[in-house]
Amino acid sequence: MKIIELTKDNISDVAVFSGVDIAENIGRTNYRGLMALEDNIFRGGLIWQYKNTDDGYESFIEWFLAANREISRALFSSYTEMIEKEDVKSSTITIPAIQSLEEKEILKDAGFYVRITESDKIIVELSELSEMPIMMERHISRRIKSIGDITVRQFKNGIERCVAAGKKGLCEDLKELPISAFEPDVSACYLDDEGEVAGLFLFHMLPSGMLTIELMICLEKDVGKALMGMMRLFVIKMEEKYPPDTKILLNRHNQASLLLSEKLLPRGFGIPEYQGKRTELKKGEADV
């Protein structure tokens, strides 16, 4: 058996197992992956993302698959070696909860404390967003524009302001992403009195055809009004371009996005999943 690192050159071998949406992240600076091969046949894999959080530098495993426990042990052994070099404080893994206990036991074997929980991610259809109460008002402030209607300089300056304020949304590598990473028509921005970007509502089109929110931020005082305005523009532009059953992935990854989701989509519920967490110790440290 051999464990090899995933790269842009070999990720296509794994995408059929991981799904194209996860696979497209290999190549980004904060994403890593591994695959296990036996006789050159795929037997398992891991894809994770490094993030700076309030608790320190953490690893979030976004995809895991192993044919058996031996493969799992080999994958996590290589994974642990790699993250040790990055000074990662803890690892979190989420997998869809299924009836079988096997995957949960495999994660426990790997040292994770595992609990069934509700996913942060919910998938809604465009038609549900069209029915939100805020869409009864269709007027868009002239301060709110699609990012396709602003200059690259304005966009980059807006990103710099967000990053300087500690706001990166779901993109740890936000500063490195080009404007083309986001849908130009439906992603929105909020302009301040000087015509500079002071708010962003950025959407990325996943390879599967689903849209995902990557950043939702406003740095102005009138945050609520600005965010609702950008959301309105997003829905109106989506209605012009996409069918009502177009799927949008919302990741309620922090309190602000959770509250917004609860307000706009009170019926939204994330699928049950197993979430595992473990503290990463440096070599030689004892877990006391």
Next chain:
Amino acid sequence: MSDIKKEIVGSAMNIVLGKEVDSKTAPELQEIVMSSVGDVSEVNFDCTNLVYLTSAGLRVLLLALQEMDDKGGSMTLKNVSPYIKSIFKMTGFLNILTIID
């Protein structure tokens, strides 16, 4: 007056759900479940009367499942209508619930 009924039989908690488990009734259900969940190894929900279930209700079920899952206990649901089953299917709950026909 609540239409939720609870009965403890040995190490099992049997709960008969009311017509609706939504944001109004879910807090009471949660209180009823959580007040005894530490003392049992089995939670059984009777859904005969249940016709309406929202995300608030799903969260209570998930809480109960979390507690049972943590201690290696069990949780079942019986007499689940096709409509409620469709909600479980849409939300992914069908994969993790033990539904007795």
